Amino acid sequence: MKKLLIIIPWTGFYIDNRDCTFASSPERAPEGVVGLATYLIRNGADVRIADTLAMLRDNCGNVQVTLNRLWEICTDFRPDVIGFSFFTARFEYAAQIFDDLRARYGTSNAPMFIAGGVHPTLLPQVTLQYLPLDAVVVGEGEYPLLELLGGKHPREIKGFFLPGDTRIVKADVVKNLDDLPVPDWSLIDIAHYTQPSYQISNTVLHRAMPVTFGRGCLYRCNFCAHNCFLQARHHSAAYFIHKMQQVAGQCGIDTFIVQDSSIGNFADEWQQVCRLLIDMGSPFHWWANLRVNQADRQLLLLMKQAGCIKLFFGFESGSPRILERMGKRITVEQCRRAAKLCHEVGIPFYTSYIINYFGEEEHDLQLTEDLIRETCPTSLSVNTFSPIPGSVDYENHIHLIAPYINTIHDWTRLGMLAAPLRFGNMPEERFNYWRLRLRSLKQEINSHETTP
Ligand code: B12
Numbered sequence: 001m002k003k004l005l006i007i008i009p010w011t012g013f014y015i016d017n018r019d020c021t022f023a024s025s026p027e028r029a030p031e032g033v034v035g036l037a038t039y040l041i042r043n044g045a046d047v048r049i050a051d052t053l054a055m056l057r058d059n060c061g062n063v064q065v066t067l068n069r070l071w072e073i074c075t076d077f078r079p080d081v082i083g084f085s086f087f088t089a090r091f092e093y094a095a096q097i098f099d100d101l102r103a104r105y106g107t108s109n110a111p112m113f114i115a116g117g118v119h120p121t122l123l124p125q126v127t128l129q130y131l132p133l134d135a136v137v138v139g140e141g142e143y144p145l146l147e148l149l150g151g152k153h154p155r156e157i158k159g160f161f162l163p164g165d166t167r168i169v170k171a172d173v174v175k176n177l178d179d180l181p182v183p184d185w186s187l188i189d190i191a192h193y194t195q196p197s198y199q200i201s202n203t204v205l206h207r208a209m210p211v212t213f214g215r216g217c218l219y220r221c222n223f224c225a226h227n228c229f230l231q232a233r234h235h236s237a238a239y240f241i242h243k244m245q246q247v248a249g250q251c252g253i254d255t256f257i258v259q260d261s262s263i264g265n266f267a268d269e270w271q272q273v274c275r276l277l278i279d280m281g282s283p284f285h286w287w288a289n290l291r292v293n294q295a296d297r298q299l300l301l302l303m304k305q306a307g308c309i310k311l312f313f314g315f316e317s318g319s320p321r322i323l324e325r326m327g328k329r330i331t332v333e334q335c336r337r338a339a340k341l342c343h344e345v346g347i348p349f350y351t352s353y354i355i356n357y358f359g360e361e362e363h364d365l366q367l368t369e370d371l372i373r374e375t376c377p378t379s380l381s382v383n384t385f386s387p388i389p390g391s392v393d394y395e396n397h398i399h400l401i402a403p404y405i406n407t408i409h410d411w412t413r414l415g416m417l418a419a420p421l422r423f424g425n426m427p428e429e430r431f432n433y434w435r436l437r438l439r440s441l442k443q444e445i446n447s448h449e450t451t452p
């Protein structure tokens, strides 16, 4: 079998950043890549992960030192294939690393260079335009990579997209997630990722690891790319409990981030998970995302008993008109009800909002402020809208975005939700006023999280 090195690119935040402490600026551990590598290894492949994000942090933001270290890994491991894994926010940094490696390898003895993940899947041609790779993989990586490492030519493998190709064929998805092994976290630096961090755990510090119950989402909100290629599926309850136990043992933690789109998408199965946890004496703390229309008292009571210490809701806007435009399929009344239930049941809850949406008026932002004040979440985040690749809004408004995309850095800005585009109906100074005003509510209300 061929040898594969998967590279996780860094993010711009850490470049030259000597001061960042883990508690203020951490990352969540990369479960997707670690799970993928574990699957390939269990099937006989020799795979390593070069987590340049953790490496750059350890090197106090020094890119050159990190690239030298990466080169040492390459010369020591001698991979046949180097695969980059990235979403749009890290496109630019994947290119930076690729350019460096290509120059170091020269033309002879270079491994095959490929890429996979959200961005190469959504935009294979754009990926190849900026990164002259040998191929990209469209869709889930498990099956195509196993075939490649087993010796098949990429042309014969479903999911591979090569330079010059015009037809995109997605790789087959893993239908039964229970067929996948539990991620082997020893493939990356466990100690690094289990440091307590505010970014990971918000207002109260926890040592927590991610754990995914299902892939994809049942919804398709216009601004979101969550189900861009991941068909919705989930583990069985028994497998998921086994996964939690294994990860807790491997990483020495008892707290989990259930990073699914919404655990309410699979409410019956999630209740089974909760009952199994309760039967075990609720040994773990965990938090998860939930859509407001899926919140009900019974579910919340059960989840609390099963170790749920907080919930995350996308309230998105206090304006019914804007919610409608977003295709979110929730109502302001459902937001109020979800908040009320959390207060009554005693589960801290975090809400997020999107501003700068199409046709937004100051009046809509006032309604969002009213909703925040009325529902009094434990904490909140206010995100500026950008139409990210993979979303309906990207597909429908590419003509508005295209003039602003001239370099690879512009792609990264778009992926970071930082495109310099205003979609609301108000002058820039009024938009800035509202952004600061809504964000400042976080300080006002963020004083009452209950620790478990
Ligand atoms: C967990 C997560 C995070 C974690 C990342 C943890 C980590 N280190 O991996 C955190 C919280 C840090 C994060 C941050 C952000 N995220 Co995020 N995140 C996710 C989430 C919810 C799950 C990712 C996941 O594990 N998926 C499941 C696994 C199985 O899929 P996967 O990782 O893509 O891997 C599979 C394939 O892609 C492929 N594959 C992956 N790598 C490779 C490599 C090779 C070589 C090959 C062949 C195949 C391959 O095989 C894998 C197994 O099947 C996704 C939603 C989603 N649907 O993916 C959003 C998502 C990726 N995030 C998104 C966004 C926008 C962001 C942020 C910009 C948000 C923000 N406001 O700041 C930031 C960017 C931060 C940064 N600077 O990089 C968008 C990306 C859209 C896009 N076009 O890029 C998504 C799709 C969510 C959404 N709602 O739209 N995110």
Ligand code: SF4
Binding pocket: 217, 218, 219, 220, 221, 224, 225, 226, 227, 261, 262, 291, 314
């Ligand atoms: S916003 Fe939430 S519910 Fe809507 S598509 Fe994205 S993950 Fe699914």
